[in-house]
Amino acid sequence: MPQTTAPPIVVAAPLVDAHIHPDKSSWGGPWLSRDRADTLRDFIDNDVRTQAAYTRSVEDRALALFRTAAGQGTRAMRAHVDVGPACGVANVHGVRAAADRLRGVLDVEIVAFPQQGLLTAPGTFDLLDAALGEGADVVGGIDPEGLEGDVDGHLDAVFGLAAKHGADVDIHLHDGGDAGLDQTRRIAARATAEGMGPRVTVSHAFAVAAATGDALTSIADDVAAAGIWLVTCALGGDPVLPVRFLRERGVNVAVGSDGVRDAWTPFGSGSMLDRAHLLSYRTDAMTDADLELAYDACSTAGAKLLRITTDPSGDRIEYPGECLAQVVIDRPTPIRVLRDGDEIARDGVLVS
Numbered sequence: 359m360p361q362t363t364a365p366p367i368v369v370a371a372p373l374v375d376a377h378i379h380p381d382k383s384s385w386g387g388p389w390l391s392r393d394r395a396d397t398l399r400d401f402i403d404n405d406v407r408t409q410a411a412y413t414r415s416v417e418d419r420a421l422a423l424f425r426t427a428a429g430q431g432t433r434a435m436r437a438h439v440d441v442g443p444a445c446g447v448a449n450v451h452g453v454r455a456a457a458d459r460l461r462g463v464l465d466v467e468i469v470a471f472p473q474q475g476l477l478t479a480p481g482t483f484d485l486l487d488a489a490l491g492e493g494a495d496v497v498g499g500i501d502p503e504g505l506e507g508d509v510d511g512h513l514d515a516v517f518g519l520a521a522k523h524g525a526d527v528d529i530h531l532h533d534g535g536d537a538g539l540d541q542t543r544r545i546a547a548r549a550t551a552e553g554m555g556p557r558v559t560v561s562h563a564f565a566v567a568a569a570t571g572d573a574l575t576s577i578a579d580d581v582a583a584a585g586i587w588l589v590t591c592a593l594g595g596d597p598v599l600p601v602r603f604l605r606e607r608g609v610n611v612a613v614g615s616d617g618v619r620d621a622w623t624p625f626g627s628g629s630m631l632d633r634a635h636l637l638s639y640r641t642d643a644m645t646d647a648d649l650e651l652a653y654d655a656c657s658t659a660g661a662k663l664l665r666i667t668t669d670p671s672g673d674r675i676e677y678p679g680e681c682l683a684q685v686v687i688d689r690p691t692p693i694r695v696l697r698d699g700d701e702i703a704r705d706g707v708l709v710s
C-alpha cells in the first residue's frame with residue numbers, strides 16, 4: 359500500500375490586534391462607498407456621517423468583525439471606540455455587548471476614544487469619564503497639538519482620567535515631524551512621571567516612523583527608557599515603524615488593523631495574519647527571521663501589551679505550511695485555532 363504522509367502543519371502563537379475600530383466598521387453588511395478625504399477633519403466628518411447612516415447596530419457590526427477575526431486566530435484586541443458628541447457613550451455599550459457574546463473566545467479591551475477631539479469637542483471629557491465607568495478600560499487621546507492645539511491641556515485631561523480610573527492610556531498620534539517627535543517625548547515623560555511606563559501607548563507614531571538617522575536613534579532611546587509602547591498598523595502610504603530597529607533598541611512595538619472597511623478605508627480583513635503580511639511588505643522583509651519577527655509583532659508582542667498570558671501547548675494556531683515565514687507570505691486559512699486546549703475555530707470559522 360502506498361504510504362500517505364500528513365501535510366505539514368505550522369504551529370503558531372495566537373494573534374493579537376493591538377489597535378482596531380470595530381464600531382466604525384461596515385463588516386458583515388453591504389459594500390460601503392467612500393467620499394474622498396484629504397485632511398484629518400475631512401476624514402472625521404466622513405466618519406460621523408457614515409456611522410449615522412448605518413442601519414445595523416454597533417453590536418451587530420462589531421460582532422461580525424469579532425467572529426471573523428477570532429476565526430482567523432485573533433485571541434485578543436484593543437478596540438478604540440468613539441466617544442463624543444456624535445454618539446455619546448453608545449458605541450462603547452455596543453462594542454461591549456458584542457464582546458460579551460464572545461466571552462471565552464476573544465478578549466476585548468475597550469479604549470474610550472475621543473475621535474472628534476477631547477478639548478475641542480464640547481462635553482467629551484465628561485463622556486470619557488462616563489465611558490470609563492460603563493465598560494471602557496483605557497483612556498484614549500488624539501493629536502494633542504494637530505487636532506487640539508493644546509498639548510499640556512490634552513495630556514492633563516488624559517492622564518487625569520487615567521489616574522481617576524486606574525486606566526491605561528493609548529493616544530493616536532498622526533502629527534508628523536518635530537511636532538510629532540516632541541509630543542512623543544512629552545507623552546513618554548508623562549508616563550514616567552505618573553509611574554505608568556508600559557501602560558502608556560502611542561498609536562501610529564507617524565513622526566517616529568518617518569524619522570531617520572540620529573533623530574530616529576534619539577527618539578527610540580527616549581521611548582525605550584520610558585518603557586511605553588508604540589503601535590503601528592502598516593497602513594497604505596503612511597510611515598510604518600521600523601520594527602526590527604526599534605526592538606533592537608529596546609522599544610516595545612505592537613501591531614493592529616486600525617479601521618476595517620469603514621469610512622476611512624476600503625481595506626482591512628480583520629485578520630492579523632494579513633496584517634503581518636502587510637507589515638512585512640511595508641518593512642521590506644526578506645529573510646525568514648524578518649517574516650517571523652512580523653508575526654511575533656502581530657501576536658506575542660500584542661499579548662504582552664494587553665497583559666495576556668498564553669500557554670503554547672493550549673493556546674495556538676495550526677496553519678497548513680512548511681514554516682512560519684511561508685505562512686506569513688501565503689496567509690493560509692488556519693486549520694484549527696485552540697484556546698486553553700479547546701478548539702474554538704476550524705477552517706477559519708468559529709465552532710460555536
Ligand SMILES: [Zn+2]
Pocket residue numbers: 377379438530561616617
Ligand atoms: Zn486608530
